[in-house]
Structure formats: C-alpha cells, structure tokens
Amino acid sequence: DSGVTQTPKHLITATGQRVTLRCSPRSGDLSVYWYQQSLDQGLQFLIQYYNGEERAKGNILERFSAQQFPDLHSELNLSSLELGDSALYFCASSVQPGQGSAEAFFGQGTRLTVV
Amino acid sequence: GQQVMQIPQYQHVQEGEDFTTYCNSSTTLSNIQWYKQRPGGHPVFLIQLVKSGEVKKQKRLTFQFGEAKKNSSLHITATQTTDVGTYFCARTGNQFYFGTGTSLTVIP
Numbered sequence: 001d002s003g004v005t006q007t008p009k010h011l012i013t014a015t016g017q018r019v020t021l022r023c024s025p026r027s028g029d030l031s032v033y034w035y036q037q038s039l040d041q042g043l044q045f046l047i048q049y050y051n052g053e054e055r056a057k058g059n060i061l062e063r064f065s066a067q068q069f070p071d072l073h074s075e076l077n078l079s080s081l082e083l084g085d086s087a088l089y090f091c092a093s094s095v096q097p098g099q100g101s102a103e104a105f106f107g108q109g110t111r112l113t114v115v
Numbered sequence: 116g117q118q119v120m121q122i123p124q125y126q127h128v129q130e131g132e133d134f135t136t137y138c139n140s141s142t143t144l145s146n147i148q149w150y151k152q153r154p155g156g157h158p159v160f161l162i163q164l165v166k167s168g169e170v171k172k173q174k175r176l177t178f179q180f181g182e183a184k185k186n187s188s189l190h191i192t193a194t195q196t197t198d199v200g201t202y203f204c205a206r207t208g209n210q211f212y213f214g215t216g217t218s219l220t221v222i223p
C-alpha cells in the first residue's frame with residue numbers, strides 16, 4: 001500500500017461528459033502529480049501541485065483542469081470527453097520537490113473508459 | 116527537453132535469460148530513478164542513482180548510472196516470471212519525468 005488513494009477505481013462515461021477524479025496523497029506529502037497512461041503507453045505527465053498551488057504543467061489538454069485543496073487532496077477534472085481520453089490516470093505524491101531522496105508514490109489509478 | 120528515452124520498448128525473454136533496459140538523456144541528469152509497474156498495477160519505486168558511475172544491486176537486479184550522468188541501465192540476471200512488467204526510468208528534479216518504459220515478458 002503506497003498510502004496514495006485514488007477514487008474511483010473505474011469510470012465509464014459517454015463522450016461529451018465531464019468527470020472528476022480524486023486523489024488523497026500520502027500523509028505528509030505536499031506534492032501531487034497527475035499522469036495519463038494510455039494502452040501500452042508510457043506515463044504522460046499532466047500537472048503538478050505543491051501545497052495548494054500549481055507548480056508545473058505538462059501535456060495537459062485545455063479540457064482538463066486540476067486543483068489541490070487545503071487538506072492537500074487533489075482533483076482532476078476532465079470535460080468534453082472524447083474516446084481518446086480513455087486511459088489510466090495515476091496520481092502520485094512526494095515530499096517537497098527537489099529534495100534529493102524524494103521518490104514518487106503512486107495510487108492504484110483510475111481507469112477511465114469513454115464510450 | 117525533459118524526456119528520457121528507453122530502449123527497447125518491448126523485450127521477450129525465456130525464463131532464465133538475462134534482460135537489460137537502457138535509459139538515455141540528451142542532458143546531464145542530477146539523478147535517475149527506476150520504477151517497476153506490474154501488469155494491471157501501478158509504478159513502484161525501485162532505486163535511485165545519484166553519483167557518476169554508480170552501480171547498485173538488488174538481488175538479481177543491477178542498476179548503473181553512466182559516467183557522464185546521461186544514461187542508465189537496469190540489468191536482470193536469470194529472469195523469472197515474477198520479473199514481468201514495465202520498467203521505467205525517471206529523471207527527477209522538481210517533477211518526475213518518466214521514460215518511455217520497457218515492457219518485459221518472460222516466457223516460462
């Protein structure tokens with residue numbers, strides 16, 4: 001158990017809809033990262049939050065947004081969903097970024113299927 | 116830019132054979148981490164390399180960091196079916212940028 005909790009585990013929705021994925025980071029971790037993993041693909045970095053503030057953006061579509069709340073949990077909002085958005089979405093957390101020994105702890109992921 | 120490339124993308128080996136995956140960066144890395152993702156699972160941290168030329172071992176796994184700190188490798192000796200999964204390297208800094216991954220299949 002990594003200590004990172006993601007809900008829901010599975011989500012099936014129709015094109016054009018909007019969904020929210022939730023992540024609770026490991027206790028004490030201030031950084032949260034979101035990644036998208038499509039079938040047989042690598043981990044595409046979407047966005048990072050640190051202590052409530054956006055820290056870095058990767059290949060995140062404009063239809064996607066995220067936020068980190070005061071209790072440090074994070075939500076990833078995906079809107080106007082398309083078939084190509086079907087993927088596994090991972091949340092990861094770590095201690096303060098840049099610390100030499102920081103490692104990423106991943107949640108179990110949310111598998112999103114857009115039909 | 117930030118990406119690290121891994122080769123090969125896929126590798127099929129007979130159980131008992133050795134396996135190596137390589138991670139290459141166009142820029143010098145401050146450190147490199149390796150993760151393993153089992154089929155249906157999530158990435159799990161294996162190890163971090165920091166020093167130029169560093170070599171670390173975990174049982175049958177040997178991790179190396181290049182002298183120029185631009186490449187790294189993971190070698191598995193005598194693969195077992197439990198080694199199946201995708202191995203990712205990751206460059207770290209303020210974010211974790213993962214390599215493209217190598218998917219290992221072990222044929223019993």
